[in-house]
Amino acid sequence: MYEGQCHCGNVKLRVQQLTATGTQCTCSICARYAAIWGYFTEADVVVSIGEFGISCYCHGDKLINFNRCQQCGCVTHYTHTTPTPKTRLAVNYRMFPSEVLEQITVRTFDGAKTWQYLD
Ligand SMILES: [Zn+2]
Structure with missing residues (x-):
């Protein structure tokens, strides 16, 4: 349990x-949040x-709610x-212990550009 x-x-x-992995994404919203997503x-x-409670931010194609405290x-x-x-529920691993x-x-x-992993 984590x-x-x-x-x-x-x-x-x-x-x-x-x-096994976490994803940091370069798109316009993820780059600003500096989130590391676990899918x-x-x-x-x-x-x-x-x-x-929480509030949400939803943009673009309106398929995802970004939830914040x-x-x-x-x-x-x-x-x-x-x-x-x-x-999908993506957790932000930044909320977890180091x-x-x-x-x-x-x-x-x-x-942001190629829609591919850079490694
Ligand atoms: Zn809080």
Whole structure:
């Protein structure tokens, strides 16, 4: 069991196991967030949202909600705008302890231009 949380602890993310890799993407939104995404499905992640709630940012084709804590502003995860147990839920590994980041290989995805991994 691995747990991450936003800075204030209002949003918590729990996964049973880690993905082998995390992705930092160069697209216009991911580059600004500086997120390292771990790709799971809705069924794989327990998301706990506390009293302060979350807010979402959705742009472009409107398929993804970027979710952030309404209190501390950390971008914790993204979800499909019409989620099912099988749709992608990406956790932001930046919310996890540094020991977790040391266990995964971070890859760079060129979402800005070529739409390919750069390694
Ligand atoms: Zn927070």
